[in-house]
Amino acid sequence: MDKTETEKDRRIDQLLRATAPEVRAALTAVSLKSRDRVLASIIDRVEIPQQRRALSPVHLRPVAVPFALAAAVFVLVVLFRSEEQPAVVKLTESTLEQVSEDSSLTAQDFVEMHEEFVADTGSLWEESGTMFAELEQSEEELDPPEFSLTAEEMYDNQTEGVMYGSEDKSNA
């Protein structure tokens, strides 16, 4: 801003400062005229805002009831789910190892369990052996099967089969 511009700006500033008190006084005079009336109407219309009260049990009831119901349903669902039968586990070596790691069973327990199993299967084997022996004995007691074909017929059948077989081979 050059000198003349600064000078003009200063003069406008002076003009504003010089006229400000009278404008302010006139504005105040107008506002004072309606002051009491406006203030009275404002005070009449003032609504004291209600501060939010602390939540008492009565206030909590509408909120608490649905929450309590939801919590009860959740607990019931969890309980029912825990009573369901566990899924069937296919026992493999790895699962057995896992079980031995997870459970309190020791190696000695497994050895004992194995011996019991062997003893059980041994007795089963013995039982099955006696059953087979009984079956053999009963078969022997039965009559030998009756064959309708004679020895010659059987021979013929056998030779025919050989011949057909040789014919097939010669054809091929």
Add this chain to the structure above:
Amino acid sequence: MTDEELVREVQERLALRQSAEARQSLGCLVERQYDWLMRMCLFETSSRELAEECVQQIMLELTKSIGSFSFRSSLKTWLFAIARRTVKRHRKRHYRLLSFFEREQEEFREECARGVDAVFPDGETRRLVSERGRRVLDGVRRLAEAQRQAVFLHYYEDLSIEETARRMGCSASSVKTHLLRARKKLRSWFDEHGEGMEQLL
């Protein structure tokens, strides 16, 4: 007691649910803020009725929201922002109503632009302002919103640059720029209307 202390007192009384005491403190606060708010609304609207409406609206907003006032700015800055918004809204509504009922919007604008005569409706208050003061006020009221408000606060309300900035919620340099531009516009306006500064000074 400062404005902020009074606000705290109102808040405490509201918290203790002392309605009568809160109302009393609130009344005191409203009374304290009334004068400058009314001057601003008068200056901005050029109509006493409209200014009264605006002040009532501002005060009601103050009483409604005082419980949640968080002291992030001063009370006056907060009120200034409310006042600016309220004046704008009322002006728009007034123009709309006028154009709808009377179809004389342009006439009303001209009346507003007449300045001092519109602001001071009766002869008694009009006499308080000299011819020179009237012309200056006429020019000032034609400025852009931010410039006009900076001039109002700095010159007519006699606030310092820093106080004006605080009230307007902007920096001091912004206020200086607004004032500089306002003076430049006024100068060109005076020159255009054959009212050179030499005559006025």
